[in-house]
Amino acid sequence: MHSLCGAFGWTPAVHQQAKESVILPRKKAWSKEAVLETLASTLNRDSTAYPYQFQDDPYLSPRTATEFKLYSLAQDSGRSAARYFVNNHPKFFTKDFAEPHIPCLMPETVSLLLEEVSEEALKERITLRKVTAAVDMYDQLLQTGTAVSMETTHELLDLICLYCDRNPVQEGEAGAEEEKEGRRMTSRRGADVPRLSWTENNNAERIFYLLPERDTRCYSAVIRGMVKHGAYAKAFSVYSDMLNNRTPGDVHIFNALISAAPEVRDGYSERWDLISELLNHMKQQEIHPNLLTFNSVLKSLRQCGSLARSYSPQTLNEMKALGIAPSLASYDHILAVFYKSVSSGPSNSDVLQNLMTELEGQSFTCVDPDDVLFFSSAMKVCLDNKDLELGYRVQSLVEVGENWRLLGDSVQLSIYYGRFFNLLCMMEDVDVVLRWYKQMVPSLYYPNAQGMKHLLQALDTDGRLDLLPDIWTDMKTLGLYNRADLLEQLLGLMAGEEHSPELQEAFAVCALDVKSVFEEKAGLEWSASSLSHVTTLLLRASKAQQAWDMLKLFKAHNRIPSEALLNSFLSVCQRDGASERAVELVQLSAAFCLTSTSGLASRALAEFDLNQEQRLVLAGLEAAAGPPSD
Amino acid sequence: MFKIFNKPLKCSLFFSAHITNVKWSVYLLPLQSSFAWSSLLSGPIGSRSLHVTAVCCKNRAARIRVGKGEKPLTYEQAYHPHHIAHHKGWLSQHTSNLKGEDGAAERTIEDVFIRRFMFGTFHGCLADEIVIKRRGNLLIVCALMLQKLPPQKFYFLTGYSEVLLSHFYKCPVKLEIQTLQDKHVYKYI
Numbered sequence: 001m002h003s004l005c006g007a008f009g010w011t012p013a014v015h016q017q018a019k020e021s022v023i024l025p026r027k028k029a030w031s032k033e034a035v036l037e038t039l040a041s042t043l044n045r046d047s048t049a050y051p052y053q054f055q056d057d058p059y060l061s062p063r064t065a066t067e068f069k070l071y072s073l074a075q076d077s078g079r080s081a082a083r084y085f086v087n088n089h090p091k092f093f094t095k096d097f098a099e100p101h102i103p104c105l106m107p108e109t110v111s112l113l114l115e116e117v118s119e120e121a122l123k124e125r126i127t128l129r130k131v132t133a134a135v136d137m138y139d140q141l142l143q144t145g146t147a148v149s150m151e152t153t154h155e156l157l158d159l160i161c162l163y164c165d166r167n168p169v170q171e172g173e174a175g176a177e178e179e180k181e182g183r184r185m186t187s188r189r190g191a192d193v194p195r196l197s198w199t200e201n202n203n204a205e206r207i208f209y210l211l212p213e214r215d216t217r218c219y220s221a222v223i224r225g226m227v228k229h230g231a232y233a234k235a236f237s238v239y240s241d242m243l244n245n246r247t248p249g250d251v252h253i254f255n256a257l258i259s260a261a262p263e264v265r266d267g268y269s270e271r272w273d274l275i276s277e278l279l280n281h282m283k284q285q286e287i288h289p290n291l292l293t294f295n296s297v298l299k300s301l302r303q304c305g306s307l308a309r310s311y312s313p314q315t316l317n318e319m320k321a322l323g324i325a326p327s328l329a330s331y332d333h334i335l336a337v338f339y340k341s342v343s344s345g346p347s348n349s350d351v352l353q354n355l356m357t358e359l360e361g362q363s364f365t366c367v368d369p370d371d372v373l374f375f376s377s378a379m380k381v382c383l384d385n386k387d388l389e390l391g392y393r394v395q396s397l398v399e400v401g402e403n404w405r406l407l408g409d410s411v412q413l414s415i416y417y418g419r420f421f422n423l424l425c426m427m428e429d430v431d432v433v434l435r436w437y438k439q440m441v442p443s444l445y446y447p448n449a450q451g452m453k454h455l456l457q458a459l460d461t462d463g464r465l466d467l468l469p470d471i472w473t474d475m476k477t478l479g480l481y482n483r484a485d486l487l488e489q490l491l492g493l494m495a496g497e498e499h500s501p502e503l504q505e506a507f508a509v510c511a512l513d514v515k516s517v518f519e520e521k522a523g524l525e526w527s528a529s530s531l532s533h534v535t536t537l538l539l540r541a542s543k544a545q546q547a548w549d550m551l552k553l554f555k556a557h558n559r560i561p562s563e564a565l566l567n568s569f570l571s572v573c574q575r576d577g578a579s580e581r582a583v584e585l586v587q588l589s590a591a592f593c594l595t596s597t598s599g600l601a602s603r604a605l606a607e608f609d610l611n612q613e614q615r616l617v618l619a620g621l622e623a624a625a626g627p628p629s630d
Numbered sequence: 631m632f633k634i635f636n637k638p639l640k641c642s643l644f645f646s647a648h649i650t651n652v653k654w655s656v657y658l659l660p661l662q663s664s665f666a667w668s669s670l671l672s673g674p675i676g677s678r679s680l681h682v683t684a685v686c687c688k689n690r691a692a693r694i695r696v697g698k699g700e701k702p703l704t705y706e707q708a709y710h711p712h713h714i715a716h717h718k719g720w721l722s723q724h725t726s727n728l729k730g731e732d733g734a735a736e737r738t739i740e741d742v743f744i745r746r747f748m749f750g751t752f753h754g755c756l757a758d759e760i761v762i763k764r765r766g767n768l769l770i771v772c773a774l775m776l777q778k779l780p781p782q783k784f785y786f787l788t789g790y791s792e793v794l795l796s797h798f799y800k801c802p803v804k805l806e807i808q809t810l811q812d813k814h815v816y817k818y819i
Contacts, residue, residue, distance in 0.1 A: 055788070059809040060781045067781075074782035078789030086797045098800035105800045 047439040064479045065414055065446040117141060119152055126155050131163050135203045142210070153207075154217045160204040161225025164197075198231035214245070220253050227256040232263040243281075251290055254282050259296040262303040271304050272311065291327060294319050295368050298333035308337040328406060329370035331355060335377050339384070352381050356393045363401035372408030379419040388427040391420060417445035425454035430462035442478070449483045460493050468494055469506045472513065481517045484524050490514070491533035498540065508541030515550070528559040535565060539572050547572075548581065551588060561589075563596040570603060579608040583617060590621050598622045694819065702815040704758050724764040737764070740799060748773060751791055755779060757813045769795070769803045777809045784809075 031037075050061045053072060062068040086093050090107035098105065112128065114121040117140045125134040138156055141148055148156075208214065208222050219242045226235035239257060242249065261274045275297060282289060297315050301308040312334055319326055338351045356378075366372070375398060382391040398404055407413050417440060424433050437455065441447060447455070452475060459467060472490060475481060491514060494507045511534045518524050531554055538547040547569065554561050566589055573582045582604045589597045601622035605615065692711050694703060709717045722741045726734035741762050748760050752775060761772040771791075775784070788805050795803040 055784075055805075055807045057807060057809050059777055060784055060807065062781075070782050071785045074785040075789035078786035078791075079793045081786075082790045082793035082797070085794065093797050096800060102800055105797050107797070 045443075047443050049443060051443065063442065063446075063477050065410065065448070066479075068446065069410055117144060117146075119146070119148055122148065122156070123152055126152070126159050129159065129163070129168055131159060131165060131167050134159060135165075135207075138207065150215075153211065154221070157204060157207065157218055157221040160202075160207070161221045161228070164225065164229045165199070165202045165204060198226055198229040198234070214247065216248055216250050216253075219247060220250055223253050224256045227260045232260040235260055236264055249281070249285055249287060251282075251287050251293060254278055254287065254289075255292050255296050258293065258300055262300050268305040268307050271300065272307050275300055289322070289324075291319075291324050291330075291367060294324065295327065295329050295333070295370070298330055298337075299370070302333055302336050312337050327367045327371055328364055328374035329368035331359075332370060332374040332377050335374075335381060339377075339381050352378060352390060356390065356397065359397060360393070361400055362397075364403055364406055366406055371406055372412055375407055376412055376416040376419065379416055379423070383419045383423050386423070386427060388423060391423045395420060414445060414448070418448065418451050421445065421447065421451055422454050425458040428458075430458055430464050433458050434464075434467075441474075446478060447480075449480055449486050452478075452480055452486055453489060456489055456493060465493060465496075465499065466503055469510050472510050476513075481514075482521060482524070484527065484530075487514055487517070487524075488527060488530045488533075491530050491537070495533035495536045501541075504537070504541045507537050508543055511537040512546065526553065526557045526559060528554075528561070531557070531559055532562055532565045535561070536568065539568060542572075544572060544576055544578070544581075551585075555588075555591070560592055560594070563594065566594075566596060566600060567603075570600060570607075574607050579610050579614065582608050583610065583614045586618060586621055696819050699818055701819045702813070703817055703819055704814060705816040706759050708816045708819075721759050722762045724762075744769075744771060744795065747795070748791065751787055757810050767801045769799065769801055770806060771795075771803065772806045773808075775807055775809050776813065777811055 050056060051068070053075070054061055060071075062071050086107045087110045090109075093107045096106070110128065112121075112124060112130070112133070114124050117137065119141065122134060122137045122141065125137055134156055138148065204222060204225055208218060211218060219238065223235045223238055223242075226232070226238065235257065239249075239253070242253075258275055258278055261278070262271050265271045265274050279289075279297075282293075294315055298312055301312050301315070304311075316326060316330070316334070319330070334355075335352065364371070375394065378394045379391065382388075382394060398407065407416055421436070421440065424436055428436075433455070445451075452471075455471065456468075459465060459471070468490065475486070475490075480486060491511065494510065498504075499507070514530075515534055518526055518530075531550060535547050535550040538544075538550060551561065551569070566585065569585055570582060573579075573585065586597065586600050586604050589600055598621070601618045604610070605618050605622070610618070688711075694701065694707050706718065706721075714720065722737075724734075724737045725731050726737050744762060745760050748771065749756060752773070755775045755778050757774040757776050763770040763772065779787075784807065788807065792803050792805055
């Protein structure tokens with residue numbers, strides 16, 4: 001275990017640097033509110049704690065973002081395995097000694113009980129979400145001539161349209177082909193659920209057209225299903241059908257159609273015309289818009305180019321006039337509209353400023369699935385404009401109450417904190433950066449290679465290279481040692497200048513560590529600069545033997561050492577009085593066919609006291625390499 | 631591994647160290663329970679049956695006999711039952727043994743089941759006896775594990791055990807796991 005310290009194993013050097021002597025006061029007077037203040041300080045988030053869903057043990061705690069996801073998914077799959085057993089063998093779990101009764105701990109029915117052709121059987125299949133079985137039952141009922149009530153038909157249509165006429169993947173089973181398709185699609189789109197597409201003449205449409213009378217709910221189910229699964233043009237044709245039959249619409253239909261509008265029209269003004277036409281229809285039918293209506297308008301406006309800038313503030317004003325409070329998703333769409341490209345004008349940074357002033361101190365709940373995208377977009381804007389003040393304001397909004405829940409899943413979380421950390425490293429003093437680093441890593445944010453690079457740059461800018469060995473320990477814990485470019489940057493920073501002897505010792509230890517990493521991990525290629533950096537560090541810390549081994553590695557990996565390196569090696573040899581090694585060094589440089597060979601040879605002849613044999617060899621090399629070219 | 635499981639399943643040896651003083655442990659099962667591992671003198675279903683276990687004298691219970699000096703013992707195994715409340719604590723903590731409280735037998739049966747369940751689910755990973763604590767409705771199972779499985783497998787088994795035991799006992803069950811490299815040896819006998 002590397003430098004285990006405290007609950008987490010993070011290095012102590014990023015804590016207080018100054019080692020003051022402890023002075024015990026004679027008498028300490030506490031303020032009247034000291035106890036209350038201490039108690040209040042325990043209410044904040046504990047930055048040294050493990051995430052609560054994991055066990056409190058160093059072996060079992062995640063250290064990187066991948067481990068976080070792996071362990072939480074493993075725990076969840078264990079739970080679903082247990083639920084599978086409970087639901088499939090309910091006879092062992094029916095004994096009920098809970099007083100009062102706890103319904104969620106009883107086994108659920110997953111298998112069908114009713115087999116005969118009846119409406120109850122159909123309702124059962126609908127509740128159990130068995131799409132294909134429900135459709136079969138419905139067809140059988142129609143064939144036998146039994147009338148099915150309107151309520152049940154509505155629910156059946158809702159079911160088919162929601163699941164796009166396919167059975168939802170149950171826990172514990174997975175159709176093998178569905179999974180393969182899903183995996184291909186997910187790798188392309190990065191969504192959690194495979195996007196199904198609406199097929200021609202599927203059961204929903206068939207049942208829909210067979211119905212003698214179609215009312216609002218039927219139209220609503222079919223239109224929303226079509227929009228959800230990508231059949232946009234068809235949705236509009238069903239809508240015009242609905243208008244012709246003079247069936248009243250409902251708010252969900254219009255929400256779906258507005259969000260589908262950019263897909264059926266090209267050209268910004270046509271899209272806006274369609275949206276305004278739909279809104280007018282809504283007004284004519286006296287259907288009240290809700291929050292999701294306006295959010296879909298804003299979302300569609302994002303695809304309307306320059307028109308968006310004029311119409312989206314108007315949309316916000318409409319919302320306020322109707323008394324509907326905008327949610328974070330609406331603000332996210334506004335930000336996307338106004339900060340579309342990096343080269344937006346300076347006046348646009350006011351939008352986020354004004355927004356943050358308005359949202360200061362408010363707590364939000366999630367009302368729209370797109371709410372979770374707001375914070376990462378806001379932080380992106382701050383990062384692009386290099387506005388640290390604004391970044392702090394966004395972070396303080398996240399810390400209000402329960403707003404941290406709106407940061408989204410682990411991917412969104414890492415994006416948000418990655419951007420925030422990037423902003424801090426660019427703009428802030430290194431002490432403040434380290435304070436945030438201590439607070440956020442790794443309880444909130446597992447830095448990836450990019451984040452680490454920013455941190456190293458920040459340390460370099462402010463000259464705090466003494467923290468590099470501890471940062472290297474953290475990098476090893478985070479599993480970031482697989483990136484050759486990151487290792488090269490680290491080594492370059494360490495080898496840049498001469499430092500105090502203790503620091504050089506620490507750097508040399510790190511360098512040897514990095515060398516062992518290169519050797520252990522297959523697929524990590526040594527580059528010339530990393531090899532020379534490691535050698536330089538070892539030389540500075542007077543580890544001559546190991547430096548000599550490094551030179552052999554140059555040959556093994558086909559890399560050429562630089563002239564400066566060989567010169568400094570020669571100086572070290574001179575300091576140590578190792579004349580044999582000096583001769584070997586010159587021979588090595590001759591083997592590499594370097595131009596500096598003759599210079600090295602003459603230096604060696606001049607500075608070392610060598611015996612006759614060595615002198616001959618060196619003279620030969622000096623001559624063979626020829627006079628140095630101008 | 632432990633000495634505790636070398637007796638055949640027929641005799642129910644109680645692992646929680648508060649063994650009673652009597653020679654015979656005889657107890658009545660109200661109905662044929664669904665997890666009857668011991669032999670039952672069964673009548674027709676719904677009748678009471680007499681269940682008699684094999685004898686385990688109090689001078690042999692939960693004691694590991696002295697050997698040649700190569701047997702490693704944990705602290706728990708090294709101290710005998712009469713040392714409870716002097717050198718060791720209780721492995722199972724509930725309030726049913728207080729005056730006026732009932733349900734001690736049911737709690738004991740649950741504990742036995744939970745210990746066997748944990749032993750089987752985390753096979754080969756248990757470093758010491760399980761400690762079971764009941765706080766209100768909550769059942770907390772504290773286990774000391776060896777680091778034999780990778781952490782994701784531990785989490786899978788933890789999630790599985792928690793949900794299965796909760797559904798079984800109709801109360802929330804939490805697992806608290808600590809891991810060790812090796813079993814901690816107190817002395818060699």
